[in-house]
Amino acid sequence: MDYKLFELGNVPLQCGITLRNAFLAYKTYGTLNAEKSNVIVYPTWYSGQHYDNEWLIGEGMALDPSKYFIIIPNMLCNGLSSSPSNTPPPFDKARFPLVTLYDNIQVQHRLITEQFGIQKIALVTGWSMGAQQTFQWAASFPDMVERIVPFCGTAKTWPHNIVFLEGVKAALCADGAWNNGWYTEQPYTGLRAMGRVYAGWGLSQAFYRDAIYLKLGYSSLEDYLIGYWENLFFRRDANNLIAMARTWQKGDISANPTYNGDFEKALHSIKARAIVMPGDKDLYFTPEDSEYETKCMPNAIFRPFRSDWGHFAGGGASPEDTKFLDDSLKELLAS
Template identity: 70%
Template sequence: MSDHLTFQLGDFTTQGGATLRGAHLAYTTYGELNADKSNVIVYPTWYSGRHWDNEWLIGPGMALDPAEYFIIVPNMLGNGLSTSPSNTPPPYDRARFPDITVYDQIEAQHKLVTEEFGIERIALVTGWSMGAGQTFQWAVSYPEMVERIAPFCGSPRTSLHNKVFLEGVKAALTADAVYNGGWYDAEKWPTTGLRALARVYAGWGFSQAFYWRFGPPLHHSVTRLVRSVHSWERQLSPQQLGRVLYLLRRPEGSSLDRHDLSNSPERSRGESPRLIRERTSMGEGVREAPLYRPRAPGRRWGPGAEFA
């Protein structure tokens, strides 16, 4: 199920004004589009993920059942399959690749959905983590098209705490001299920095509560901790380095760092929360001691929410 198709975006102009010549979007689909095109689900990829990483929720009898729905999984711009620093010719190759916002991601995906498939209505947009951020953006950018959304483990605006975490992860990687400000040699990867990033991420990818659940005895927790570190090292292999570096490269240029739906063109600051509330098909899940978005009095994304 990991093969993908390619949609030609043509000359794609970003929110920041840069034009990527001959841009493309890699994607794959699951299931069949019905006659009236009413069974469409859009399921964007998450940070550093590719379409096959979304397959854990797709299958017979699962929440996203291809026998019932036509599921489109677009790969984010910058993830190594769609137009990215690694496959873009000058003048926007490697470290020169322009900033891509979450708004840009949805503009590209909208072209795919409408021009390739002629779809006018989307039954559901869903996504995890950075995919959840894209899910929120779909509801704000195209409210007349999106019937409902189901974002999970994500937010309409990246929190300050999450930005601090991203800066720490980035620093671990970019401290490797081989990184060279993004102009590393294609034949020599900054693997020392990559391993450092993976070890830092092992403490951030899961919350403290995740590790608390496995003690005592203490050695079980330590064993799982070591395994989680090694798991992140394997996941962030050199093949993934290009897209990880791009998405973290600088605080003002990262899609994740800059994510804030109140900056959406043609939407007022108060309008975006309303559009999200009207299309959210599920409540916020119960979380015990979440790391990035802890519960606090007066903070909510339900009725009356604002991007303050």
């Protein structure tokens, strides 16, 4: 096991259920300095785990472990932290409660403060749902978070994004083996179908028109759909995927007692210096939604990827996009 567990005890969730004996899986990179001033928090994305984030960490990069103490907390429901797949009855599988982004950041804050005694975070950054958690960090703890770079994600899950996720969920749940979440074996037909639905959203039309997938070593479109997309979800737990999709759909940094649903107030309350980086061809975390949100933030720069990779401009597969992101991270950390 290349990660550690932070025992949370009993965690009251926003939905009204208490998650008992909860735990947060995390991994750290680098060394915390004496002043505890070199902290970067880098949350995970939908279905991803800490090792899926490691492409952005390395010597000479912005997230350089020789300079910074980088913490990757695994999002609740991702299979390593408390999830439907690893929780005992009666809250196992389909009975696992709804977890919000607010719930995630509250327990991550406990990890940062209780385990490490950290009071200031130099940077929070993340891709996709990691970007959503980045916004939530900055809104929930505006005096603690000094900088943020959310990439390919928004501070709120807008209606079209919710509809996209309904299609993804429906593809999985249409498999009879799903059995309302009480399956004995993974619903593999549904997981494969989910991958096919997702494939049309994750990348742009230009990505497919120009057959960029061939540059990744796939021999045909069908080879890519099976080898990447079906395989991506084939290796996941179905209940975990549904639980994380519910978290995603409820995304809203103002849906908590601090802001009581006042979304613009929540955005205006973010004190962190920010570079907000959507993909200009992202089909569900759209640049239009991102631009509106950025205008409501007092210290934010809007800097979209210009990329045919769509949502995956922030996924680490495109060297040009990775450099664009890394340069922006370096610029903000130097400020």
